[in-house]
Structures are given as C-alpha cells and as structure tokens.
Amino acid sequence: MAVSAQHLRSSSSERSSDMCGASSSTIDWRCRLLVSSGFPAPMAQRLSATPRVDFHALLTLVDNGCPPELAVRILGPFPDPQRRE
Numbered sequence: 668m669a670v671s672a673q674h675l676r677s678s679s680s681e682r683s684s685d686m687c688g689a690s691s692s693t694i695d696w697r698c699r700l701l702v703s704s705g706f707p708a709p710m711a712q713r714l715s716a717t718p719r720v721d722f723h724a725l726l727t728l729v730d731n732g733c734p735p736e737l738a739v740r741i742l743g744p745f746p747d748p749q750r751r752e
Contacts, residue, residue: 728741
C-alpha cells in the first residue's frame with residue numbers, strides 16, 4: 668500500500684519541526700512540509716528559504732512517485748538564498 672505525501676505531511680509534523688530550525692514562520696512551515704513529504708532536512712531548509720520555489724509543483728511530483736531529489740532537478744535550478752547578487 669502506497670503512502671501519499673499528504674498522509675506523511677499530516678502524520679509527521681512533530682518530527683519535522685525538530686529538523687527545521689528556520690527563523691520565519693513561513694519558512695519553518697515550508698521546511699516542515701517538505702521534510703514530512705520525504706525531502707532530506709538540509710534540502711528542505713535550503714528550498715524553504717529560496718524565493719520562487721513552486722512548492723505545489725514539488726509536492727505534486729513527489730505525490731506522484733518522483734523522488735524529492737529528482738523533483739528539485741526537474742523544477743530547478745533555484746537561486747541560492749545565501750548568495751548576494
């Protein structure tokens with residue numbers, strides 16, 4: 668039986684909140700959402716702080732069986748949030 672990312676998001680919010688140490692409540696929420704959907708914590712932290720990331724598209728790909736790393740490659744490249752241009 669396959670488990671959807673939506674089910675994971677609803678069942679593992681406590682565990683994911685420990686992995687995301689973001690300062691903004693929106694960034695923290697995005698990070699927890701990604702971690703609970705199967706994204707590695709470092710990747711989720713980076714993506715949640717990156718502008719112009721389509722979280723709906725990422726989660727749709729993962730819900731349809733795409734590995735998180737591949738979903739990021741499909742939708743990227745994303746600008747580095749730490750880099751000042």
